[in-house]
Amino acid sequence: MIEIISAANCIDCDKCVEVCPTNVFDAVPGGHPVIARQADCQTCFMCEAYCPVDALFVAPTSGPAPPGTIFTDEARLAADGRFGEYRRWIGWGSGRRPGSLADRNAELTELAAPYLGGNLLA
Amino acid sequence: MRRDGTALVAEGDADVLVLGGGPAATWAAIAAARAGAQVTLADKGYCGTSGATASGGNNLWYVPPDAAAREESIQRFEQAGGLLTDRAWMARTLELTWAQVAQLDHWGYPFPTDADGCVRRSSLQGPEYMRLMRRQVRRAGVRILDQSPALELLADADGVVSGARGVHRQRTDAGWAVRAGAVVLATGGCAFLSGALGCNPNTGDGHLMAAELGAEMSGMEFSAAYGIAPAFGAQTKGRMYQFARYYHADGTLLDLPAGLSARLEVCRATLHGPVYARLDLAPPQIREAMRWAQPNFFLPLDKAGVDPFTDLFEIRLVLEGTVRGTGGIALAGDGCETTVPGLYAAGDAATRELVTGSRSGGGSHNGAWAMSSGTLAGRSAALFARRPVPGHGQLRAVGRAGLPGPDAEPAPADPVPPDEVIRNVQAEVLPPARNMFRTAAGLRDSVRRLDQVWTDQVPRLGPRSGRQRAREAAAMTAHARWMYAAALDRQESRGLHRRDDCPGTDPALARRLRVGGLDDVWVAAEAG
Numbered sequence: 001m002i003e004i005i006s007a008a009n010c011i012d013c014d015k016c017v018e019v020c021p022t023n024v025f026d027a028v029p030g031g032h033p034v035i036a037r038q039a040d041c042q043t044c045f046m047c048e049a050y051c052p053v054d055a056l057f058v059a060p061t062s063g064p065a066p067p068g069t070i071f072t073d074e075a076r077l078a079a080d081g082r083f084g085e086y087r088r089w090i091g092w093g094s095g096r097r098p099g100s101l102a103d104r105n106a107e108l109t110e111l112a113a114p115y116l117g118g119n120l121l122a
Numbered sequence: 123m124r125r126d127g128t129a130l131v132a133e134g135d136a137d138v139l140v141l142g143g144g145p146a147a148t149w150a151a152i153a154a155a156r157a158g159a160q161v162t163l164a165d166k167g168y169c170g171t172s173g174a175t176a177s178g179g180n181n182l183w184y185v186p187p188d189a190a191a192r193e194e195s196i197q198r199f200e201q202a203g204g205l206l207t208d209r210a211w212m213a214r215t216l217e218l219t220w221a222q223v224a225q226l227d228h229w230g231y232p233f234p235t236d237a238d239g240c241v242r243r244s245s246l247q248g249p250e251y252m253r254l255m256r257r258q259v260r261r262a263g264v265r266i267l268d269q270s271p272a273l274e275l276l277a278d279a280d281g282v283v284s285g286a287r288g289v290h291r292q293r294t295d296a297g298w299a300v301r302a303g304a305v306v307l308a309t310g311g312c313a314f315l316s317g318a319l320g321c322n323p324n325t326g327d328g329h330l331m332a333a334e335l336g337a338e339m340s341g342m343e344f345s346a347a348y349g350i351a352p353a354f355g356a357q358t359k360g361r362m363y364q365f366a367r368y369y370h371a372d373g374t375l376l377d378l379p380a381g382l383s384a385r386l387e388v389c390r391a392t393l394h395g396p397v398y399a400r401l402d403l404a405p406p407q408i409r410e411a412m413r414w415a416q417p418n419f420f421l422p423l424d425k426a427g428v429d430p431f432t433d434l435f436e437i438r439l440v441l442e443g444t445v446r447g448t449g450g451i452a453l454a455g456d457g458c459e460t461t462v463p464g465l466y467a468a469g470d471a472a473t474r475e476l477v478t479g480s481r482s483g484g485g486s487h488n489g490a491w492a493m494s495s496g497t498l499a500g501r502s503a504a505l506f507a508r509r510p511v512p513g514h515g516q517l518r519a520v521g522r523a524g525l526p527g528p529d530a531e532p533a534p535a536d537p538v539p540p541d542e543v544i545r546n547v548q549a550e551v552l553p554p555a556r557n558m559f560r561t562a563a564g565l566r567d568s569v570r571r572l573d574q575v576w577t578d579q580v581p582r583l584g585p586r587s588g589r590q591r592a593r594e595a596a597a598m599t600a601h602a603r604w605m606y607a608a609a610l611d612r613q614e615s616r617g618l619h620r621r622d623d624c625p626g627t628d629p630a631l632a633r634r635l636r637v638g639g640l641d642d643v644w645v646a647a648e649a650g
Contacts (some may be wrong), residue, residue: 002321012632017292018268018269019168019171020167020168020171021166021167021168021171021172021173021176021177021320021322021323022167022322023269023291025293025507040322042317042319042320042321043317043355043356043357043417043422044171044177044319044320044358045177045216045421045517046176046249048178049249049425055132059425060352060354060355060357060421060425060426061354061355061422061426062317062354062355062356071425082425086418086421088419089337089417089418089421090247090250090417091251092249093265093523098232099247099250099303099414099417100231100232100233100234100246100247101232101233101234101235102234102414103233103234103242103245103247103414103415104414104415105181105244105245105361105413105415105416106177106181106234106236106243106244106245107236107242108361108408108411108412108415109413111407111408112365112404114403114604115405115408118404
């Protein structure tokens with residue numbers, strides 16, 4: 001679930017409010033958007049993909065992050081490069097190449113076949 | 123047109139109104155616009171991110187225009203689909219998918235090139251695909267209403283669908299109403315708010331709207347699709363699990379049969395205790411390729427500090443219902459007409475039994491189906507829309523379940539919160555013990571309780587401010603009742619429908635089942 005909107009990086013563009021498929025955020029006039037309905041977050045990472053300044057962190061857990069995990073520790077997550085992670089993979093943002101250019105889905109079975117024989121579960 | 127005292131913002135008219143915002147909706151909107159129609163697309167979420175494809179992706183059912191290759195593929199999937207598919211629909215779907223993928227290439231979708239220099243066009247990554255589709259929808263002159271869930275259809279005096287009304291969920295002031303010559307339902311399947319990747323907007327809203335005008339469903343018994351996800355999350359990206367081996371809590375390997383039934387036995391094992399997975403079978407040489415193939419499988423594991431190639435991680439089953447299952451609104455013709463005049467269905471809102479039969483359409487057949495059924499629905503809706511449409515004063519809003527009455531009846535004295543109805547429905551459909559491994563006795567229990575929810579709780583859904591949630595709760599209740607009515611009727615196991623009390627497949631039952639009705643649910647074998 002969405003856990004962090006980084007006040008240090010958010011530029012109040014409200015893109016996350018606009019694009020969230022489950023309407024989790026609320027815009028705040030003159031301020032940063034807020035996580036208004038965390039329980040509605042479906043952990044799809046689309047807000048991370050669209051945030052132009054990598055200010056959002058979506059934890060991998062499908063419920064609120066348990067206390068004591070790193071998923072609410074902004075400084076630590078930032079130090080670990082955990083902001084904007086999905087956006088890097090899909091290659092969005094200036095100077096990046098679309099991740100789909102490296103998509104090997106279509107060849108995966110062929111690539112794996114020589115190593116696996118009949119071992120795949122299908 | 124007034125309904126309940128809420129002022130409606132005039133959103134103008136359209137020839138074709140498309141409800142939904144995923145691939146089927148966007149292909150429908152573009153096809154209708156190209157056929158000369160003025161098109162409005164209203165999405166519950168944001169067209170570009172909402173639905174199962176945007177956050178997931180598709181590995182398409184994609185076969186070159188070679189007669190022998192297509193025949194071979196059709197025959198293979200006819201067998202795999204339990205002989206419930208339709209050859210003409212399969213051929214049409216392959217043909218249109220080939221054409222629309224070429225269109226995507228022309229629009230600039232960044233397809234990869236393999237080591238031999240061949241461009242590989244059968245895989246679409248969700249965010250990239252749906253961002254491009256939104257751009258093309260806008261370029262086609264379609265008006266987009268984002269964050270604008272439809273609540274109900276509008277019909278003229280003859281019962282011809284003539285628009286819809288809904289709410290702007292990011293504005294508190296008013297709802298919207300669009301008068302249109304035809305409506306395309308591309309609202310997705312129903313995963314019952316299970317949290318399956320990208321599926322929470324998909325609560326079967328379109329099915330309820332269609333059923334309120336008498337539309338029929340088909341294939342609803344093939345609704346027990348479950349995805350495997352890490353236990354801490356709900357990311358149901360399944361493909362990488364073909365490289366998995368499974369373990370008990372004590373680290374011993376699960377004893378699994380070889381072949382296709384292995385996956386079923388993994389699922390069954392989760393009923394009896396924790397099950398762990400590890401991608402033991404993934405050759406080190408292709409692990410990097412796997413990451414680039416499905417970054418959204420690896421992302422949550424990376425974030426959780428799990429290396430799926432070396433660490434055991436607990437898994438769980440998450441319901442994907444009729445998103446990855448095949449049931450949906452039955453079609454009455456080759457243009458994706460429903461049995462209701464003026465109403466068309468496409469993508470996961472429509473039945474995919476015609477192209478996948480009893481088998482899950484996964485991302486592949488469903489992805490191809492979204493492109494082709496969307497295109498066909500958009501074209502035929504545009505043709506139908508060339509008719510005079512009565513003014514708003516002559517149109518009726520035909521929604522009922524979860525909505526206030528036509529005369530703005532007072533709110534019920536003891537309203538039931540939508541979340542309570544949703545929890546009651548989820549208790550019947552989410553547990554694999556109930557839905558994946560079905561028995562007549564279990565299904566009858568569920569049907570009895572779901573009937574109670576429909577008759578006792580749905581009429582008291584409130585409060586009024588939560589109308590979208592109330593409609594979702596009603597839609598999920600109706601969906602669950604259709605699923606289980608069909609599941610009780612089909613006294614055999616076939617594809618996604620498993621009856622532990624009837625484990626065999628009965629050749630005499632290789633026919634499709636229609637199901638419908640709201641207060642009185644009925645099931646009937648399809649004619650012909």
